[in-house]
Amino acid sequence: MPPRRVTIRDVARAAGVSTSTVSEALSGQGRIASETRERVRQVADEIGYVASAAARSLRLGRSGALGLYVPDRTVGFEYYVQLSRGAAEAALTHGLALTLVPAWDNVEQLRALHIDGLIVADPAVGDPVLAVLRSLPVPMVTVERDLGPDAGPVGVVASDHLTATGELLDHVVATGATSIAVVAPGDETSFGQQIREACRRYAGVRIVDIPLAYRPEDATAAVDEALASGADALVLVPDGSVVVALHHLRERGIRVPDDVLLASYVDGPSLQITRPRITAVDIDPRATGEAAVEALVDVVVHGRQDVVETLVPSRLVVRESTRR
Template sequence: MPSRRVTIRDVARAAGVSTTTVSEALSGQGRIAVETRERVRRVAEEIGYVASAAARSLRLGRSGALGLYVPDRTVGFEYYVQLSRGAAEAALTHGMALTLVPAWDNVEQLRALHIDGLIVADPAVGDPVLEVLRSLPVPMVTVEVDLSPGAQPAGVVASDHVSATGELLDHVVATGAGSIAVLAPGEETSFGRQIRAVCRRYAGIRVVDIPLAYRPEDATGAVDAALAAGADALVLVPDGSAIVALHHLQGRGIRVPDDLLLASYVDGPSLQIARPRITAVDIDPRGTGEAAVRALVDIVVHSRRDVVETRVPSRLHVRESTRA
């Protein structure tokens, strides 16, 4: 027969304190001595006590879940998969679950979400779902700055895209490329706006439009437009679009890097095993997801009131695709 489950009363009896003290010690709540808190936690571990997430959430008046909203049509994009993974792992370390919030058109169902806080990845101006999510009575942390008028998130986690884009473009310019085309999303997101602002600093760099949540035909069409304008180097910004571009170029008989240089702003596993391997910027999506959860936990659990701002470092990886 299975052994009896250890309860909070067992911990209280073993530690010689009340069940209220045990509850406060294990939840980090209440005003009890540090020595008592540590002793209760040590006893709980020794006798194998595992707190019930449901009971804890009920006691604290919280759902025990955080929401994550990502742009529409990005399911399967490597960046958002890694961001979601980092967020889910970080949530579990804090005893919380992560709920993926889709681009849903049922307003009432969105407003009925039972979550303690929300993470929004790449908020875009004019997103109708985001308008509904902002009305929820829970704190919001955005991954990148929300450019919408009046947006007041409780926290922001972002990369320095200005510096990272400049480093990547400086590298491509240094290869001797004569005509560089940057395939970039619009300025409805902070991500796209920063990258386009950097491109305007370089004479002779052409920006070609491509949606952030692109379809394969969007990427191939943008590549063809850049080639028609005489580009001898392509920098693709949206996650995964450089792989689509590489396959399209190879289908046209264009060799990378012999005939044309190719780089990506967003790095990912597929770029590291492509032939040739593709130069890219690692903006650490997994670390970004973890940072977003930490910021939200600070607000939800620890009642932090000031706006939490976190900067995620990035790193340029130079590979064969830009070695002329």
């Protein structure tokens, strides 16, 4: 049998005081002697007492949970898995749970969510679920800027995709590419807008459209369109789409990097084990998730009033797919 959880009554019994005294000592409240407060805390540590997050939330009038909403049909993408992991780990350090909010079409159920704050990843213009989430009476932190006219986040966590895309394209050009096709999502998100703006600064770059939440056939069709235009380098932007592209190129008998250079904007564990390994930009989704939770905790727990933007650094990781 698992060991019984140590309760506040156990601390009171071991310290020889009442449960109310223990509660005041551990919460830092009440008018009790400093010696008593210190003795109670020492006893609590010695017998392994851990405060109940649920009880603390109830006392403070909070749910003890934060929500995380990611774009529809992307929950299995490596980027969002790592972002969710970072957010969950950060929430746990504050005694908070993390609730994944689905792209649900039941408005009343969404409005009934019992959360203290919400993180929205890659908010997109025209997302009907996002419109409902914005109406919830809880603070919201966005991962990337919300382009909606009624956006009002209490914090923004973002990366400089404009600069990072430029660094990736500079590398591909320096490797010898003369006709680059960038397979990119639309400009309904800040992420997509920055990618496209960076591409427009290069004369030899052509943008091929693909949904952010793509299907495998979307990626293969985009690759075929890019190759038909004479591209000698392909940059796939949506998470994981470059792996689909690599398999499709092999099926067509096209060698990477001998016949065509191949890169991804979003890095991930799978790109480090492909053959060849794929050049990509590491935008650190785990750190992004952590930063989003910290920004939300500053508001929910510590009462911060001003809107703060956190910039998560990125880095170009060059691998064999763009080396000749």
